[in-house]
Amino acid sequence: MDDLYTSLNDHLPPELAKEAIRILYGAPCQKLELCEEVLNLSQSENFDLKAFRIHAAEEQTRSRRVVRIGAIQNSIVLPTTEPVAKQREALHQRIGTLIHAAYLCGCNVVGLQEAWHMPFAFCTREKQPWCEFAEHAFDGPSAKFLCQLAQKYNMVIVSSILERDDEVHGEVIWNTAVVISNTGKVIGKSRKNHIPRVGDFNESTYYMESTIGHPVFETQFGKIAVNICYGRHHPQNWMMYGINGAEIVFNPSATVGGLSEPLWSIEARNAAIANSYFTVAINRVGTEYFPNEFTSGDGKPAHKNFGNFYGSSYVTGPDGTRTPGLSRTKDGLLVTEIDLNMCRQVKDKWGFRMTQRLDMYAKSLNEAIQSDYQGQTIKE
Amino acid sequence: MDDLYTSLNDHLPPELAKEAIRILYGAPCQKLELCEEVLNLSQSENFDLKAFRIHAAEEQTRSRRVVRIGAIQNSIVLPTTEPVAKQREALHQRIGTLIHAAYLCGCNVVGLQEAWHMPFAFCTREKQPWCEFAEHAFDGPSAKFLCQLAQKYNMVIVSSILERDDEVHGEVIWNTAVVISNTGKVIGKSRKNHIPRVGDFNESTYYMESTIGHPVFETQFGKIAVNICYGRHHPQNWMMYGINGAEIVFNPSATVGGLSEPLWSIEARNAAIANSYFTVAINRVGTEYFPNEFTSGDGKPAHKNFGNFYGSSYVTGPDGTRTPGLSRTKDGLLVTEIDLNMCRQVKDKWGFRMTQRLDMYAKSLNEAIQSDYQGQTIKE
Numbered sequence: 001m002d003d004l005y006t007s008l009n010d011h012l013p014p015e016l017a018k019e020a021i022r023i024l025y026g027a028p029c030q031k032l033e034l035c036e037e038v039l040n041l042s043q044s045e046n047f048d049l050k051a052f053r054i055h056a057a058e059e060q061t062r063s064r065r066v067v068r069i070g071a072i073q074n075s076i077v078l079p080t081t082e083p084v085a086k087q088r089e090a091l092h093q094r095i096g097t098l099i100h101a102a103y104l105c106g107c108n109v110v111g112l113q114e115a116w117h118m119p120f121a122f123c124t125r126e127k128q129p130w131c132e133f134a135e136h137a138f139d140g141p142s143a144k145f146l147c148q149l150a151q152k153y154n155m156v157i158v159s160s161i162l163e164r165d166d167e168v169h170g171e172v173i174w175n176t177a178v179v180i181s182n183t184g185k186v187i188g189k190s191r192k193n194h195i196p197r198v199g200d201f202n203e204s205t206y207y208m209e210s211t212i213g214h215p216v217f218e219t220q221f222g223k224i225a226v227n228i229c230y231g232r233h234h235p236q237n238w239m240m241y242g243i244n245g246a247e248i249v250f251n252p253s254a255t256v257g258g259l260s261e262p263l264w265s266i267e268a269r270n271a272a273i274a275n276s277y278f279t280v281a282i283n284r285v286g287t288e289y290f291p292n293e294f295t296s297g298d299g300k301p302a303h304k305n306f307g308n309f310y311g312s313s314y315v316t317g318p319d320g321t322r323t324p325g326l327s328r329t330k331d332g333l334l335v336t337e338i339d340l341n342m343c344r345q346v347k348d349k350w351g352f353r354m355t356q357r358l359d360m361y362a363k364s365l366n367e368a369i370q371s372d373y374q375g376q377t378i379k380e
Numbered sequence: 381m382d383d384l385y386t387s388l389n390d391h392l393p394p395e396l397a398k399e400a401i402r403i404l405y406g407a408p409c410q411k412l413e414l415c416e417e418v419l420n421l422s423q424s425e426n427f428d429l430k431a432f433r434i435h436a437a438e439e440q441t442r443s444r445r446v447v448r449i450g451a452i453q454n455s456i457v458l459p460t461t462e463p464v465a466k467q468r469e470a471l472h473q474r475i476g477t478l479i480h481a482a483y484l485c486g487c488n489v490v491g492l493q494e495a496w497h498m499p500f501a502f503c504t505r506e507k508q509p510w511c512e513f514a515e516h517a518f519d520g521p522s523a524k525f526l527c528q529l530a531q532k533y534n535m536v537i538v539s540s541i542l543e544r545d546d547e548v549h550g551e552v553i554w555n556t557a558v559v560i561s562n563t564g565k566v567i568g569k570s571r572k573n574h575i576p577r578v579g580d581f582n583e584s585t586y587y588m589e590s591t592i593g594h595p596v597f598e599t600q601f602g603k604i605a606v607n608i609c610y611g612r613h614h615p616q617n618w619m620m621y622g623i624n625g626a627e628i629v630f631n632p633s634a635t636v637g638g639l640s641e642p643l644w645s646i647e648a649r650n651a652a653i654a655n656s657y658f659t660v661a662i663n664r665v666g667t668e669y670f671p672n673e674f675t676s677g678d679g680k681p682a683h684k685n686f687g688n689f690y691g692s693s694y695v696t697g698p699d700g701t702r703t704p705g706l707s708r709t710k711d712g713l714l715v716t717e718i719d720l721n722m723c724r725q726v727k728d729k730w731g732f733r734m735t736q737r738l739d740m741y742a743k744s745l746n747e748a749i750q751s752d753y754q755g756q757t758i759k760e
Contacts (some may be wrong), residue, residue, distance in 0.1 A: 008392075187759070216757050236734065239746055240748075266646055273613065274614065274647075355589075356574075358749050361745055364743045376595050377596050380599075
């Protein structure tokens with residue numbers, strides 16, 4: 001199956017398909033017309049291309065704030081045995097093509113997957129050569145490459161990388177998202193708040209939890225935040241970005257089918273609903289083979305890959321409406337036209353922010369973190 | 381469509397059905413065999429009956445803690461124009477039948493829908509006669525009725541009612557869940573923490589937000605909490621029940637198709653994943669007509685009903701595996717056999733509790749509730 005939405009649409013009787021899709025995807029997303037040039041490019045460059053509009057109401061006192069989001073998912077290009085610089089260069093070229101496609105689709109904000117400039121090598125528990133992919137957030141080769149494109153195409157780019165901090169900060173490695181303005185300058189960075197220790201995601205071997213909070217970046221195309229990968233399992237992480245005013249939260253990810261596919265359509269979507277903002281969930285695609293065998297902590301024999309990244313990137317609106325997903329197997333660009341005004345419209349309708357009772361939870365959490373906390377339990 | 385799972389199974393080609401259901405429902409739930417008597421009862425009494433087992437691993441040092449949960453959804457029995465006592469009596473009789481069915485299925489813990497003992501009349505904004513349905517949590521007719529059944533059938537019952545508090549507490553009304561032990565005694569009560577002001581859910585006209593926190597009830601069949609209806613939209617509410625040790629969290633609800641159906645399969649399921657516990661989402665069924673017309677705050681003409689409660693009650697395990705839903709239109713009993721040990725197994729696997737960083741969020745929320753909080757925003 002390439003993507004679930006298309007399969008349901010193709011195989012269910014029309015009336016049933018409509019009803020199933022309403023329940024599973026929410027309000028219908030309108031398909032967007034795209035230019036011939038980008039349609040041809042998606043053919044010649046072999047990537048999935050889907051484009052939708054999430055409908056928002058018109059208001060009397062605010063103009064529409066229409067933004068086109070591009071979500072890009074990709075596989076690695078060269079084998080992991082190639083030199084670091086060559087692998088990165090090939091990825092730059094591929095991402096350059098996909099960002100050009102996003103430009104042709106009129107995208108204002110483009111998000112890339114987690115650690116898009118390298119294979120997801122943390123499964124190996126080897127430090128070399130993988131740590132050599134780490135780059136300075138503002139001056140590294142990937143930042144420079146994307147700053148040029150951001151200015152050229154007048155788009156904001158959210159770039160999730162393996163960061164090498166500078167000498168003043170001990171040259172340690174972080175899992176970081178860099179937000180680049182459409183002026184071509186880096187606005188700032190955000191880091192991964194929650195680090196997995198599950199299956200082959202041995203990431204705590206490489207970097208620690210972020211210490212820089214839940215920043216939200218004010219761009220020309222909305223207030224943007226980044227919840228990196230495993231942070232999507234933590235609702236309180238999503239919530240803090242909402243409290244800080246985010247209108248679009250990207251979730252650049254790298255996750256495999258055997259581990260998380262049934263959860264994928266739930267978590268970023270729940271976050272959009274609970275926080276009345278847009279979420280953009282992006283997952284890489286393909287299977288990555290590593291030079292040396294490794295084990296997966298599951299009693300099974302050693303192997304050289306840890307499963308299939310299933311793509312399926314999607315966007316959810318604050319009302320819970322979601323787009324169909326991109327392909328489960330191919331590189332892809334998902335274009336979603338939104339109106340940022342919808343965030344406040346949904347807050348007014350559902351009232352989740354108003355009814356959030358943060359004062360109660362600040363107090364409860366403060367009690368819960370005390371070492372002598374007993375919980376609130378009632379026995380017969 | 382009666383329920384989505386059955387429709388997908390019946391209409392998709394077998395291989396595709398399997399794959400779609402894996403993505404949408406998680407690991408396969410095994411069907412449970414039920415006795416002839418209850419199968420006949422579901423026919424003669426015209427209710428949907430489904431029964432599944434969610435698989436958990438065996439452990440070396442702890443015995444399995446197998447529990448059968450019964451989730452009961454129902455429509456009202458008599459017209460809303462009948463006397464209060466008669467309406468309630470008819471509901472008692474119907475619920476008595478469904479609880480007897482749960483007993484025949486070996487259920488240890490049974491949960492009912494929100495305000496099961498009355499029509500969901502808050503759409504009317506009228507106080508009478510609806511406030512007369514409110515009962516004392518421990519001594520009211522519904523508590524007495526269920527305490528008898530709990531003892532007779534040796535089951536814990538979670539009863540979500542409209543509560544009339546006693547004279548000492550001003551005789552005010554609350555939206556309350558009463559947890560009744562299998563000994564036939566009330567263990568205690570929990571109240572709705574978040575009250576909707578959306579569409580026809582004019583509940584803030586009738587009762588206020590709970591002031592009694594996030595209690596978890598230690599029963600013979602697990603640690604149980606209750607997140608009533610609209611509280612399911614608030615992840616921090618689900619989280620506090622988890623912090624207090626809940627293994628099963630019931631979400632007794634009353635919600636209609638036009639408002640929330642695409643969100644229904646997301647929120648309680650996300651909560652089970654994020655908090656490594658079981659959730660039981662229960663929604664009433666049918667359309668309720670009221671004697672006087674009312675408006676819905678949506679510019680449309682007055683009417684006497686506010687839409688269709690779509691049932692679809694379901695159970696989710698801590699790994700995100702969920703059962704198929706009950707019928708969208710019929711009364712029903714969903715039986716789910718679980719092993720409470722699964723909660724800790726999933727905590728060990730995914731590590732969400734370990735990586736939760738509650739200290740950071742206690743601090744962040746404490747800052748966020750200050751009136752001069754500026755948010756953490758970064759500009760170019």
